[in-house]
Amino acid sequence: KKRVVSGVQPTGSIHLGNYLGAIKNWVALQDTYETLFIIVDCHAITLPYDTHQLGKATTDTAALYLACGIDVSKASVFVQSHVPAHAQLMWLLSASTPIGWLKKMTQFKEKSRKEGAEDASVALFTYPDLMTADILLYQSDFVPVGEDQKQHIELAREIAQRVNHLYGGRKWKKLGGRGGSLFKIPEPLIPQAGARVMSLTDGLSKMSKSAPSDQSRINLLDSKDLIVDKIKRCKTDSFAGLEFDNAERPECKNLLSVYQIVSGKTKEEVTEECKDMSWGTFKPLLADALIEHLSPIQARYQEIVAEPAYLDKVLSEGADRAAELGDVTMRNMHQAMGFYQRR
Numbered sequence: 627k628k629r630v631v632s633g634v635q636p637t638g639s640i641h642l643g644n645y646l647g648a649i650k651n652w653v654a655l656q657d658t659y660e661t662l663f664i665i666v667d668c669h670a671i672t673l674p675y676d677t678h679q680l681g682k683a684t685t686d687t688a689a690l691y692l693a694c695g696i697d698v699s700k701a702s703v704f705v706q707s708h709v710p711a712h713a714q715l716m717w718l719l720s721a722s723t724p725i726g727w728l729k730k731m732t733q734f735k736e737k738s739r740k741e742g743a744e745d746a747s748v749a750l751f752t753y754p755d756l757m758t759a760d761i762l763l764y765q766s767d768f769v770p771v772g773e774d775q776k777q778h779i780e781l782a783r784e785i786a787q788r789v790n791h792l793y794g795g796r797k798w799k800k801l802g803g804r805g806g807s808l809f810k811i812p813e814p815l816i817p818q819a820g821a822r823v824m825s826l827t828d829g830l831s832k833m834s835k836s837a838p839s840d841q842s843r844i845n846l847l848d849s850k851d852l853i854v855d856k857i858k859r860c861k862t863d864s865f866a867g868l869e870f871d872n873a874e875r876p877e878c879k880n881l882l883s884v885y886q887i888v889s890g891k892t893k894e895e896v897t898e899e900c901k902d903m904s905w906g907t908f909k910p911l912l913a914d915a916l917i918e919h920l921s922p923i924q925a926r927y928q929e930i931v932a933e934p935a936y937l938d939k940v941l942s943e944g945a946d947r948a949a950e951l952g953d954v955t956m957r958n959m960h961q962a963m964g965f966y967q968r969r
């Protein structure tokens with residue numbers, strides 16, 4: 627079976643962008659592929675964070691994965707820090723990563739600018755190596771993510787190719803290995819719709835956990851009243867009718883896209899349904915569709931968090947499975963890089 631790996635950082639609350647760009651699409655993959663879904667807590671410490679929140683955010687994120695439809699009889703769900711091989715592989719990969727490649731990462735540039743370039747942590751800089759390790763450790767074929775992670779996956783592909791070239795093939799064989807490639811080259815899976823959900827207060831910036839205003843996003847656990855209120859107050863425009871493809875109307879495109887996905891309709895159906903609508907008619911329709919889509923997720927979430935022992939068991943089994951798969955890669959890497967094996 628081909629393998630799929632992805633993850634979400636346990637920071638702040640999981641929002642509609644994380645769901646439509648990533649988690650919702652994971653659910654559709656678990657029948658066809660061997661899937662591993664990670665709560666990437668080691669990524670969440672790269673920016674200043676609250677030590678009293680990290681643990682809870684981690685189990686909350688895991689509970690949301692399950693509530694959104696991840697089925698643990700098919701998928702492995704686990705916490706990144708529970709599988710030390712992620713950090714170990716990252717170190718090995720960092721030896722094959724030119725500094726210049728990391729300096730090109732736009733997320734690093736943006737986030738470090740906010741921190742003040744010299745104050746940003748080294749971990750924020752090397753973060754793409756850790757993400758590469760998450761992917762390569764499991765010999766993943768596909769990585770389902772939103773648009774903003776595309777550059778990181780391209781980097782993972784380049785690192786995989788470089789390591790294969792530097793340490794694989796005949797050189798590895800001479801060291802007693804199987805020869806050939808050490809890593810599969812992973813491919814991103816980016817959805818047609820939902821790959822870049824935009825802020826509710828500005829159709830030109832993406833919906834994000836770190837945006838200071840909570841009005842800018844719909845969190846998966848927002849109450850009905852809050853969803854109605856956020857949609858009522860979200861930014862719109864003064865054109866007549868609603869349309870997807872007018873570059874002057876980024877908010878309109880975004881809200882129609884969200885409506886399309888959560889209502890399960892096609893773009894053509896939504897175009898037809900909404901072309902003569904006013905914002906006053908559309909907004910309650912969108913809020914209702916969101917509530918209808920999110921209510922069952924919220925109900926399942928409440929059931930799951932009410933049983934922490936169950937969730938702990940799921941995470942523990944997931945980590946065991948992941949560690950088993952990761953071990954193979956780590957043994958090969960140590961061998962191919964010429965490390966002396968402990969006997």
Ligand code: TYM
Nearest residue numbers: 632633634635643644647648757760771772821822823833
């Ligand atoms: P993170 O935690 O920022 O986001 C998790 C997932 O949500 C997607 N996403 C969005 N999609 C559409 N519209 C948006 N506004 C939006 N905001 C976020 C992201 O693209 C992502 O798929 N580095 C990653 C986590 C990670 C990872 C991995 C992913 C660590 N290791 C290995 C895949 C494989 C991150 O910070 O995602």
